[in-house]
Amino acid sequence: MSNQAVEIQSDVHLVFSLSDAGSLKVTFSEIGKRRENLVLAFNDLFSIGPIKNLDSREGRQMRQRWFMERFADYSLNHVLNEEHQLEHMLETLAGIPETKPITIWCGDNAHDQTGLRFVLHVLKQREQPIRIANVSELFSELRPEAEVLVPPYAQGLIEKNVYREMVERCSRLKLLDASTRRQYESEWLALSGRDHTLRLWLEGEVIGCEEDRLDASILKAVTECEEMSDEDGFVKAGRVVTNVFEHINQLVGDAFINYRIWTLISDGYLGFRGLPVALHQYAIKVLPRNEDFERGVQSPKHIISVSALVKNAKGEVLLLRTHWRSDTWEMPGGNVELGEPLDEAIRREFLEETGIVIRPIGITGVYCNASKQVISVVFHAEYVSGEIQIQPEEIIEARYIRLDEHNIGQWITRPQQKSRTLDAMKAEEMVPYETWEVNPTYNLLGRLHHHS
Structure with missing residues (x-):
């Protein structure tokens, strides 16, 4: 937004989504006040992701990295909407004359309310006249007779004629006094001082939560949708996301719920089929919990998985990110198929996921996930041939990374x-591994035993 546009228009309006900005611009046009009102919009989601030191370049880079590691299309959206990103918006705010009034539009949701507190923190040294247009509160004032348990928590949920009344009245809202501004500023410092990456609007305030706070709501939504499904219990992920938002009354974004769905798939709570690319391309269902196993009635059954540490000539480790564990990098690997020797399994998995042919040398460790009954065997292996070529339906990215104890x-x-x-990085000796065939004679198929 040019400084000339800021100078020409007498009032500035700030919203926290491009959709809200579009609605506000259209409504100003309908009431004949578009020319004198400048609408600015953040294209971000303040209810998720780290917000510590967000007014610094380092804090914004940390937040950007968090999003890039979890949401595959984040980088593209970030480039396409550059003028609405944090860096550019902060520059735009700094260029607004201090005498020009700013109306900040928000609703009773953690995204808007966190954004509101951040903006007031950024403007704390300025004598800017500021109004807050809280659409949830304005709805209750304009429609006190409305029979709703909870007022609309976001602008997009408000009927067009009611929203138009709000826009017509916004210039008559009271300016924030100094005491209220200081209260919002201190609330920002408290919020941003914590390490939570999920924020919810609960009982009239923004509450920092653990990322898995909404997982129970997702599982409940899947179960409810399964009852109406005729496809072997599988339901479209998009339908589940819709059900979740109908019940939680929170603004956290489709992408975050999709991210949590894949975490639940990774953790063994959900099964899926289809392509893990978009919500409409895959279906999910709740996996049965083995109560008999928990009571000790059945014989123990475990899943065996394998992974391998492989370095290049520079000593960098080959790591990848999957769609269902996009929050972390990890060594390539996967589950062992029935009757498959472990060393053959890691060769197969490594080749499928990365396009690289390896030679297993030995085992560096064995690990048990007691919750999911998974035994994980880690190999040390050598590069043999091939270039990195990922499976896009499963793998987001694979590359060599220089790892050490400090940056891991x-x-x-x-x-x-x-x-x-x-x-695996520190291992000086490997655990011996043998593959035997016993049917009926004993036949040693292979042995790995390596000393450094």
């Missing part, structure tokens, strides 16, 4: 993945 947490975020990778 920046790449591998899950503690169980981190510990087994460190063990």
Whole structure:
């Protein structure tokens, strides 16, 4: 937005989504006030992701990296809407004359309310006249007779004629006093001082939560949708996301719910079929929990998985990110098929996921996930041939990364993945591994035993 546009228009309006900006511009045009009102929009989602030191370049880079690691299309959207990104918007705010009034539009949701507190923090040194147009509160004032349990929590949920009344009245809203502004500023400092990456609007305030806070709501939505499904219990992921938002009354975005769905798939709570590219291309269902196993009635059954540490000539480790564990990098690998020797399994999985042919040398560690009954075997292996060529339906990205004890947490975020990778990097000796065939005679098919 040019400084000339800021100078020409007498009032500035700030919203926290491009959709809200479009609605506001159209409504100003309908009431004949478009020319004198400048509408600015952030294209971000403040209810998710880190917000610590967000007014600094380092803080914004940390936030950007968090999004890039979890959402495959984030980089493209970031480039396409550059003028609405944090960096550019902060420059735009700084260029607004201090005498020009700013109306900040928001609703009773953690996204808008966190954004509101951030903007007031950014403007704390300025004597800017500021109004807050809270559409949830304005709805209750304009429609006190409305029979709703909860007022609309976002602008997009408000009927057009009611929203038009809000826009017509916004210039008559009271200016924020100094005490209220200081309260919002201190609330921002408290919010941004925590490490939460999910924020919800609960009982009239923004509450920082663990990322899995909405997982129970997702599982409940899948179960409800399954009851109306005639496709072997599988339901379209998009239908599940719609059900979730109908019940939680929170603004956290489709992409975040999709990310949590894939976390639940990874953790063994959900099964899926289809292509993990978009919500309309795959279906999910709740996997049965083995109560008999938990009571000790059945014989124990475990899943065996394999992975391998492979370095290039520079000593860099080959890591990848999957669609269902997009929050972390990890060593390539996968589950062992029935009757498949472990060393053959890791050769196959490595080739399928990365296009690289490897030679297993030995085992560096064995790890048990007691919750999912998974035994993970980690190999040390050597590069043989091939160039990186990923399976796009499963793998987001694969590349060689220089890892050490100090930076590993920046790449591998899950503690169980981190510990087994460190063990493999430090291993000086390998555990012997043999494959035997016993039917009926004993036949040694292969043996790995390596000393450094």
